[in-house]
Amino acid sequence: MGELFVMNHPLIKHKITFIRDKNTGPKEFRELVKEVSMLMGYEVTRNLELEDIEIETPITTTKSKVISGKKLGIVPILRAGLGMVEGMLTLLPAAKVGHVGLYRDPETLQAVEYYCKLPKDVEERTLIVTDPMLATGVSAISALEAIKKRGAKDIKLMCLIAAPEGVKAIQEAHPDVDIYLGEMDEKLNDHAYIVPGLGDAGDRLYGTK
Ligand code: URA
Numbered sequence: 001m002g003e004l005f006v007m008n009h010p011l012i013k014h015k016i017t018f019i020r021d022k023n024t025g026p027k028e029f030r031e032l033v034k035e036v037s038m039l040m041g042y043e044v045t046r047n048l049e050l051e052d053i054e055i056e057t058p059i060t061t062t063k064s065k066v067i068s069g070k071k072l073g074i075v076p077i078l079r080a081g082l083g084m085v086e087g088m089l090t091l092l093p094a095a096k097v098g099h100v101g102l103y104r105d106p107e108t109l110q111a112v113e114y115y116c117k118l119p120k121d122v123e124e125r126t127l128i129v130t131d132p133m134l135a136t137g138v139s140a141i142s143a144l145e146a147i148k149k150r151g152a153k154d155i156k157l158m159c160l161i162a163a164p165e166g167v168k169a170i171q172e173a174h175p176d177v178d179i180y181l182g183e184m185d186e187k188l189n190d191h192a193y194i195v196p197g198l199g200d201a202g203d204r205l206y207g208t209k
Pocket of ligand 1: 198
């Protein structure tokens with residue numbers, strides 16, 4: 001079973017409070033999502049392998065650690081997942097970025113893939129899939145399927161807020177995927193919005209409504 005990591009850090013809690021607040025406008029919302037993504041990125045990258053390189057400080061020659069050539073990819077689920085990319089790229093400037101787009105078929109209610117473009121060597125990369133809201137899990141499950149179908153083997157899912165229903169659905173469908181959450185909320189409402197949540201993350205990021 002993949003592991004579940006729920007961040008427990010005062011800065012993340014503080015910033016998520018203002019992300020949730022309905023009076024926070026898109027500019028501040030985007031900045032806060034970027035900042036929380038960076039803080040979460042610290043935890044998501046905790047197990048990256050290191051290697052020694054030799055450098056010269058102004059005082060002496062020494063061996064010091066750098067991230068060893070592990071290839072990384074960030075894969076936002078369109079559209080709201082895009083909001084988390086800038087923060088992650090700030091931490092991981094060499095990471096490649098793939099994109100997965102899904103829409104919900106109004107009749108079957110299934111997620112249908114309309115776009116998937118991933119780095120070529122996807123099977124050699126650790127992919128960090130971003131989606132701010134893990135609600136029912138339907139779109140994240142399909143996005144993970146789309147990525148695995150193209151060869152991805154090492155995947156982490158990173159969300160700001162989740163409902164327990166969504167986490168359970170991912171753990172059942174993709175038990176190999178580690179899940180990183182900023183916060184775990186109470187439940188879903190009848191319209192599949194997370195409660196208390198933050199509303200529609202895509203609309204709040206991009207000022208659409
Ligand atoms: N997607 C969102 O943007 N918000 C929710 O509460 C659920 C899904």
